[in-house]
Amino acid sequence: MLIRRTPDIRPSEITPEAVFLDRRRLIAGLLGAGAAAALPAGEAPALAALKYTRNAKLSVTEKPNTFEEITNYNNFYEFGTDKEDPARNAHTLRPKPWSVEIAGEAEVRGKFNLEDILKPHALEERIYRFRCVEAWSMVIPWVGFPLGDMVKRFKPTSKAKYVEFTTLLDPRQMPEQRSANFPWPYVEALRMDEAMHPLTLMAVGLYGRELPNQNGAPLRLMAPWKYGFKNAKSIVRIRFVEKQPRNTWNVLAPDEYGFYANVNPKVDHPRWSQASERHIGDGFFAKRRETLMFNGYADQVASLYQGMDLRRYF
Amino acid sequence: MTLTVDRRYRLVYKPLLFIACLIPLGWALGGVLALGGLLPSMPLFDLGADPVRKVLGIVGKTTLNLLLITLAVTPLRQLTGNGYLIRLRRMLGVFAFFYACLHFMVYLGPFQGFSWDAITKDIVKRPYITLGFTALLMLVPLAITSTNGWMRRLKKRWQKLHRLIYPIAILGVWHYWWQVKQDIREPLIYATILAVLLGWRLWRWQQRRAATLKSAPPTARERT
Ligand code: HEM
DSSP states (O other), X not given: OOOOOOOSOOHHHHSXXXXXXXXXXXXXXXXXXXXXXXXXXXXXXXXXXXXOEEOSTTSOOSOOOOHHHHHHSOOOGGGOSSTTHHHHHGGGOOOSSOEEEEEESBSSOEEEEHHHHHTTOOOEEEEEEEEOTTSEEEEEEEEEEEHHHHHHHTOBOTTOXXXXXXXXXXXXXXXXXXXXXXXXXXXXXXXXXXXXXTTOEEEEEETTEEOOGGGTTTOEEEOXXXXXXXXXXXXXXXXXXXXXXXXXXXXXXXXXXXSSOBOOTTSOBTTBOOSEEEETTSOTTOOOEEOOGGGGTXXXXXXXXXXXXXTTOO | OOOOHHHIIIIIIHHHHHHHHHHHHHHHHHHHHHHTTSSOOOGGGOOOSOHHHHHHHHHHHHHHHHHHHHHHHHHXXXXXXXXXXXXXXXXXHHHHHHHHHHHHHHIIIIITTTOHHHHXXXXXXXXXXXHHHHHHHHHHHHHXXXXXXXXXXHTHHHHHHHTTHHHHHHHHHHHHHHHOSSOOHHHHHHHHHHXXXXXXXXXXXXXXXXXXXXXXXXXXXXXX
16 A cells, blocks of 8 residues: 555654754754854755656746745735734744544555655646735745545545545744634635646645745645635645635635635625736736636636526635 | 015925826836836836736825825814915815826726726716715815815805815725725825814814803803
């Protein structure tokens, strides 16, 4: 079998937090005194380089946004609601060690070490468009592997119609989870055919290195034809289910955020237009860009939604 | 050298307030210039990955702050008994209008790229934009009639007209409230401050009414 079961006790549970943090600091110090010393106290240790190949076929040719832009402008409410907050606050997240629970309608279930989950997968870089529901966009070089390959390994049963992703729930690591006005943990889901689509990526890296915390370390979803919020970050649980799960933003504002969240210039958000977007990095006086159907991936994914009223299933 | 209170306001406090009111503009302008390479980049002038939204936010917040500070002048005057404070109010109000115009210009240009079709649709269809736009339109007559000449000409009607500041402030807070995605903590702070400022007036007004009712003869009471 490909996957080994790991003991249910995580090192973080047996190691007192203070010792744990000290150790992290020590590791940070050892990892190249130069770079680490330049980082403010409490900053995460340098991100390790990944081994990967480029997937040019599934990459767009537009110029990617800079690492600075991608890592300093994030919606990750677990660390604050301002887009600069995650970069400031996400250092409290501990992406190592990490385990992911596989649950629901699948033959292979249980809690697995992230390394064991990743081991069989060759990593590739894909440069994807990214479109936020707030009408701004970026181009991002992710490193990851197709979610579909991973799903197959867990042998979902015939009852598995949807895949649900749950973000970590731990207010010590995600301080904003102490605020009550949000139904933590963050939950998102894909229909099975969406999950199996070759474009759907499980991302573990950015710009050739491990994911920075604020971008959803150590494991996040990336379905580039959907609005950004669909792509759950810092995933701790993957569950196969028969009924369509309620995703967090849909629970919060059902008239504004649907289950599908496909990028669609013809269906406006009730409070703003989705016809165009401001592309981050284009400069202060740049024109807006037209938003493309399915974020420019219509050729690949439009068939998934044939016959569906996209106004209703937004 | 000692200055009379009158001169202190004219020569010291007002110029200082004028400079203070320009700080947010300097911040935003510095950021844009640094972005264009016309200023050395420094943390203060770093507008982040989305400078357009940042500048829109800086001038939008400044508008709202100035509106609320303008509304705080009268309560402060009544609480402290310092009648001179009223001399600062016009500058605060006019600056609020100035920043509202800037906010609108940043919206028209950098934010919407002068795409008039999208802009008209926004103003008509998007409730939070409609609210902001209404507030801006209502500020125009107040800015025009802010001069001594208009004050004299309109007499009692001037005060009535300038009560428009109350709905304007409400629309401003509402506009802010309606655009946040989920986290209403900050708009809530603004709404609370506004409620206190308006509540204070309501309370004073009731007190005054009760006093006149008590002291007035019955015939006059009929008329009130
Ligand atoms: C008195 C009038 C107005 C006040 C007090 C006001 C105030 C504000 C405030 C406080 C913000 C939030 C800034 C932040 O998030 O930091 C804001 C954002 C905004 N305002 Fe206004 N505003 C006014 C008029 C207008 C007008 C006339 C328009 C356009 C027609 C407009 C369009 C916007 C837009 C597009 C945003 C940004 C929304 C986003 O970030 O997605 N506002 N405004």
